[in-house]
Amino acid sequence: MSKVSADDFYILTANAQADEHQRVLKHGETFGVFDSHGDIRPTGLAEEGLYHEGTRFLSRYQLLIGRARPLFLSSMVKEDNAILAVDLTNPDIGRNGDLKIARGAVHIHRTKFLVEGFCYERLTFSNYSLEPVRLPLMLHADCDFADVFEVRGQVRARRGAILAPRATANGVILSYEGLDMVVRRSEVSVVPPPARTDGSTMRFELSLERGKQAFFDVTVGCASRAGRVRAPRLPRALADARKRVQAERSRQCLVETSSEPFNHWLRRSRSDLSMMATETPEGPFPYAGVPWFSAPFGRDALITALETLWCDPALSRGVLAHLAATQATTDDPIREAQPGKILHEARLGEMAALAEIPFGRYYGTVDATPLFVVLAGEYLARTEDLAFIESIWPNVQAALAWLDRSCRPYLSYLAKAKGLVNQGWKDSGD
Incomplete structure (x- = not known):
């Protein structure tokens, strides 16, 4: 054999x-x-x-x-x-x-x-x-x-x-x-x-x-x-990347429970939020999502900041500061900008630079401006950081002035040719 x-x-x-x-x-x-x-x-x-x-x-x-x-x-x-x-x-x-x-x-x-x-x-x-x-x-x-x-x-x-x-x-x-x-x-x-x-x-x-x-x-x-x-x-x-992660962790509130699966979910959520937070000249700003929305979105960042204000007020400060720095100051129908409006979306890249898309800096959102005012008030109540609120107070006043001009008595919007048709929380066309 x-x-x-x-x-x-x-x-x-x-x-x-x-x-x-x-x-x-x-x-x-x-x-x-x-x-x-x-x-x-x-x-x-x-x-x-x-x-x-x-x-x-x-x-x-x-x-x-x-x-x-x-x-x-x-x-x-x-x-x-x-x-x-x-x-x-x-x-x-x-x-x-x-x-x-x-x-x-x-x-x-x-x-x-x-x-x-x-x-x-x-x-x-x-x-x-x-x-x-x-x-x-x-x-x-x-x-x-x-x-x-x-x-x-x-x-x-x-x-x-x-x-x-x-x-x-x-x-x-x-x-x-x-x-x-x-x-x-x-x-x-x-x-x-x-x-x-x-x-x-x-x-x-x-x-x-x-x-x-x-x-x-x-x-x-x-x-x-x-x-x-x-x-x-x-x-x-x-080594620098690991130091960066450690620094971001030290800024955030640590929550531990008796449930390890729940702790894992908290750690994962914290890591995901840290990854999406992008350092701007004004501070950390949570981008909306990878891959297609890795960019500043006003509404998304404001809601994220409100939800995390209790555990990470530095993120809210960064959001308020960046949106104040990019607040519209002039009328521009193509970008749907009006004095006092808060940013909807900002994009880099060749198509944005050539205005082939209107989103280089685009303001077609109906709710980012009132959310900006709400977050400013909530941030002050949470932190008592009066000096910072005073620094952006002209921006808060400009936002309130836009709201006064736009309410009849409710906020409304009219879509432009190249802009978003829907400018509320669900801005997709489906």
């Missing part, structure tokens, strides 16, 4: 599909939508990408072993929302029909995080096989530099010019010259550098002895101004 070994039933594995849920990171004006592998792929709804100031700066970012995706093991965004951690392994790698490296020989750990204007990633390769391995690696980056409204489906009559990729000593630079005369750049840098770069594909040859590890640090810088992108090195950037 012939012997039977496990090798007789070995099934070659190269399919990387497993968990296709999206993973989201955000810091400041920068956010990323990744797949479960930590990649950005132009598939499905094609909303994955690295975005900064209303523009997509990476529309494709894939790690490949040869031409195959690594096999998925697990991935998660840490509870503080600061880090995306992904675990992968190699597929079966063969040559001329022979198996050279069996699946699972090399473990791949991806640690990804954002600092405003930058995406950082550390790739850790660990050889758990009994033999040395050589892996051909590819890191493919590409970008369409689409405005976030284009990604949402809006079709533009004209676009700017995507420039040819430019190889550097450590990676590649992708560029786009917009119709607003701004040159936007994605600068991808890898340490150690690629063996060669073909177009926007960086190629590496990884040789790894048994039991050994190798590391690659990847930095993607998003630039919309002239000059070189200067990024802190990954270890320092990671």
Whole structure:
């Protein structure tokens, strides 16, 4: 009787599909939508990408072993929302029909995080096989530099010019010259550098002895101004990100109960709110949501501030200060601005700069102005911070004057040609 070994039933594995849920990171004006592998792929709804100031700066970012995706093991965004951690392994790698490296020989750990204007990633390769391995690696980056409204489906009559990729000593630079005369750049840098770069594909040859590890640090810088992108090195950037999370936690009220599931829900809510809070010159301001609403929205921020005033009054102060600084002072029918009105929405990006959309700074909301007055009163009652209220008192008076002019006897609105049809709490058209 012939012997039977496990090798007789070995099934070659190269399919990387497993968990296709999206993973989201955000810091400041920068956010990323990744797949479960930590990649950005132009598939499905094609909303994955690295975005900064209303523009997509990476529309494709894939790690490949040869031409195959690594096999998925697990991935998660840490509870503080600061880090995306992904675990992968190699597929079966063969040559001329022979198996050279069996699946699972090399473990791949991806640690990804954002600092405003930058995406950082550390790739850790660990050889758990009994033999040395050589892996051909590819890191493919590409970008369409689409405005976030284009990604949402809006079709533009004209676009700017995507420039040819430019190889550097450590990676590649992708560029786009917009119709607003701004040159936007994605600068991808890898340490150690690629063996060669073909177009926007960086190629590496990884040789790894048994039991050994190798590391690659990847930095993607998003630039919309002239000059070189200067990024802190990954270890320092990671340390700064952790300090930032700790500082945000220390500002907030800590609530503990006897129910651990309820405590987890509270921690998750606190982390989500911290991620959405964006530092403006006037203080923290909660953006409305990732991916399509990662921008200041007056109504959303005011309601969020009212709901969290008891535990985080600093957030309410930031909301009041920013909305006071952006309060309308003149009549502008296109932006639906009137003296005293409070902001509905503000957008960055090429389409906003060219007024292809009215939302660069848009005031088409009927309820943000009264909510601003309500929050100012509630903030004073909660904090007794009279000095701050005195500093924004002219803005409160301007808001009250707008309310007096607009009530007949109820608040009403008339939609403009390019603005929102519905300007109450549910402003969608459905």
